[in-house]
Amino acid sequence: MMVGTNGTGFVLGLRWFYRYSRWQNSPFYIFDKQKDYIVFRLSSQYDNKSDFIKSKYIEIIDWESVGLSKKSWIDTVQTYQLPIDKTKLTYIGKLSKNDYERLINHLKEQ
Numbered sequence: 001m002m003v004g005t006n007g008t009g010f011v012l013g014l015r016w017f018y019r020y021s022r023w024q025n026s027p028f029y030i031f032d033k034q035k036d037y038i039v040f041r042l043s044s045q046y047d048n049k050s051d052f053i054k055s056k057y058i059e060i061i062d063w064e065s066v067g068l069s070k071k072s073w074i075d076t077v078q079t080y081q082l083p084i085d086k087t088k089l090t091y092i093g094k095l096s097k098n099d100y101e102r103l104i105n106h107l108k109e110q
Contacts, residue, residue, distance in 0.1 A: 027092060028082075029074050029103075036081040044070045053077060058103050060095065067093035074103055076110070 032038040046057060057073040060066060095103070 027068065027072070028080075029095070031079065033084070036083050037087060039080050039082060041075045041080065042068070042072045043075050044072050046073050058099075058106050060099050061102075062096040062099055065093070066095060066099075076103075076106065 027042040028037075028039040029042060030037050030039050042060070043057070046054065046059075049057070056077045057075055060068065060072045060074060063070070063072050
């Protein structure tokens with residue numbers, strides 16, 4: 001698992017998809033790094049999700065200190081693999097110890 005100096009993973013902005021005739025940055029949480037980055041998407045959309053989807057989202061309580069521009073959740077419904085050699089990363093910040101521990105506990109319960 002890719003971890004920061006305080007035992008937390010990194011949150012990064014990933015420029016990886018082309019939409020509406022322009023590149024868009026989308027924040028992700030890098031959970032692991034082997035041949036590819038294994039990532040969870042981050043979302044600022046929560047209120048209109050189904051109860052099932054909400055149960056798979058982990059709120060980033062310390063979102064401002066992470067460097068995110070708005071309240072966000074880690075979407076654990078699915079992981080994504082991004083090829084390391086074809087993915088451009090821009091560092092945003094890293095999860096607080098509290099948010100990281102909540103994510104790991106949530107994943108253990110799944």
